[in-house]
Amino acid sequence: MTQQMPASPEQPLPPSYGAAPQTPAPARGTNTMAILALVFAFVFSPLGIVFGIIGRKQTARTGEGGRGLATAGLVLSIVFLVIGIATAVLVTVMAATLVSSVNNTAVAAQITAQSGGRVTDVSCPGSLPAQVGAELTCSGTVDGAPSQLKATVTSVDGGVVSFDFTQVG
Template sequence: MSQQPPPYPHAAPAFAGDEAPTVSLRPSGSYGPPPPPPGGGMPAGPNTGTNTMAILSVVFAFVFSPLGIVFGLVGRRQTRRTGQRGRGLATTGLALSVAFLVVGVAVAVYVTVLAAQIATSVPTGVPDQPEVSAPADPSVPAPTAPVATGPAGSATVGVTGGEYGPEVPTTALAEQVGVGSGATDVICPGYLPAQIDASTVCSGTVDGQQAQLRTQVTAVAGSEATVDITRVG
């Protein structure tokens, strides 16, 4: 049979007399200041000044509209974030900048179209005034057109006996030169022997101009001689 420990009829108090601690539920009447925020600084209050970008947006609306638009947008964004004054000012500057920009573009387009119309209406084919030339000097001969030289044809002329041997008569030569070259009023002065390479120069008129026609014997057959006609002047 197991033995049980004797019961303790009374438990001894942990503290005797006045040594027992008392607990008060009444809150203390004095508290210290709240702890400062991290970093040791005081919380900053809202900035109540007028936003600089808002002011600049109104100024540049009259000076340079594109920059006024930029300042107006930035000013509106900053006033919404920081709580500064000037949001209405930024809105006004933005509106003025947009209006002035639209008006400027419209004026530029109108001026360009007007300039193009004026340019197309100006006549471009105005003839120059004729120059007044000095009177011609009668002592200076007028320039003549260049003369076409070269072969003019050929002719066959009868040969006769002359004082110095066979020769080509000048009258018959002049007639045949005119037929062979198409010249008129042909005159062949001088003596032309009926020998190969013998030559003389006849004069005549070709197309209304004086012409020098050189005739040269190229062949002699019996009583006939063949001459080549060349215009030399």
């Protein structure tokens, strides 16, 4: 009977015949939907949400890489969508506020223009609400004498507010 001795460090092991060569497992690619989720988070967030959900489901099912990309795309898409909606609401509210009143500088300029130069140095304490019948009392100089001027809204047509003024004192 023959005993086999382990190979010494100086002797290489003989090749084993009949065994298949060791090849690395094929690399799995990154899921396309996961990549698209991240890209569309910055371009069009509603579509980024859809791609993120699909990418997460596909990576779980197929074992492809990119689950983290899909998650990041999904989260960023949701955040950007919420920011976009909040911005749209804020801009709408601000636009509605601008139309709902005429600022004091515009009222003063309009009084000066309507007077044909008789009224100068007009100063108004606040804004004039864009409602028919709303009033704002301003101070100014009429023909060189200090006076009080009352502006009264006569009509509101869309974003155009018309008003007349009268000398109060």
